[in-house]
Amino acid sequence: MQAIDGFLPAKVAEPPRADEIHVWRLHRPKGAGRGPLLALLATYLGIAPEAVRLVSGEHGRPALDAIHGNALDFNWSHSGEQALVAVTRDITPGIDLELQRTRASALEIAQRFFTAEEAAWLGTLDEDTRHAAFLELWTAREAVLKALGRGLAFGLDRLSIHSDTSGLALRRLDGDDPAAWQLRRLDVGADAFAALAWRGTPRHIRLFTLADAA
Template sequence: MQAFDGFLPTKVAEPLRADEIHVWRLHRAKGAGRKPLLALLATYLDVEPAAVRLVAGEHGRPALDPAHGGTLDFNWSHSGEQALVAVARGLVPGIDLELRRTRASALEIAQRFFTADEAAWLATLDEDARHAAFLELWTGREAVLKALGRGLAFGLDRLAIRSDAAGLSLQRLDGEDPGAWQLHRLGVGADAFAALAWRGTPRHIRGFALADAS
């Protein structure tokens, strides 16, 4: 599978192949709500943004209304004025984005909600490395849970993630075979962390950024 190699600036969505996942980096101004998301999805559906209909799953995850054909799925995440959108056919993607920020309680949160091994590993790191590693584990969890169709209430300690120089990997997920999952670190610059997950076979990840994205 092709490794994620960044975001290609473009103004037009390319055709989405069955063996691909498209990841878009968008600028989301304060107060914009879902407008950037709907505008992007409209290009894949070949409709006007006002015609895009979304529904909420059992646990609140947004998805396209089945009236759009049921073959296209997406997930999105936003932090500050940045947003990431994953678009795919035939699978449910999960994506998460977090801007870099210092969390005084990062280790305390990990000790309460992560696995004991993860918390112990974080405790061995210096402060800067700990905050970065915490956000990597957090975005990885969020991405998996969103692909699973569940929220944080599922239980953050019911999955285990490994973060190292090779990337992210899912070590355990209650009720699931972690080997059936894909989990990837997305390079979004020094000021943010992001992860993409899905249940299924490997796919090519293609990154795009709208011309006016930050």
């Protein structure tokens, strides 16, 4: 993964290559809605932000309208005033971002919605480690579900995630071959957790931080 800070989208004018995924870290002020997302997509499309048209899939996943062609796909996630946007070609990405925060009910949630093995593993960890591990498993699940175009109603226990110092791995996904999937931990600082998922071959992830246009 390549991290590049302080870039304007115009400085990365070329679309992602066939072996790349561009991931942008954006500031999303309260009340900004989809504004930062549309501005970024507009740069890739070479049009004004107000000309960008999005549609929603069956389960609410946003995508570019067919009027923009099918060269690019994207996914985005936001937490607090931060957002991540993945821009790709020829695959459907899923990305999720969660700011670090304590969840008193993390183990209870895991026991209710995760697999029995994952909940048991979380139960062996000390409280601080457990909260971090829970958020990592949560963002990884969300990323996979977004790449599938599905929501949480798909069932969080229908997939299993493995996490260790070497990274993330999809161990089980009902109705699909987990070996056909890529799941990556994203380094977005000590205050947040993020994951990126897609079905297909490995790709080079280029991580950018959007600079202040001023």
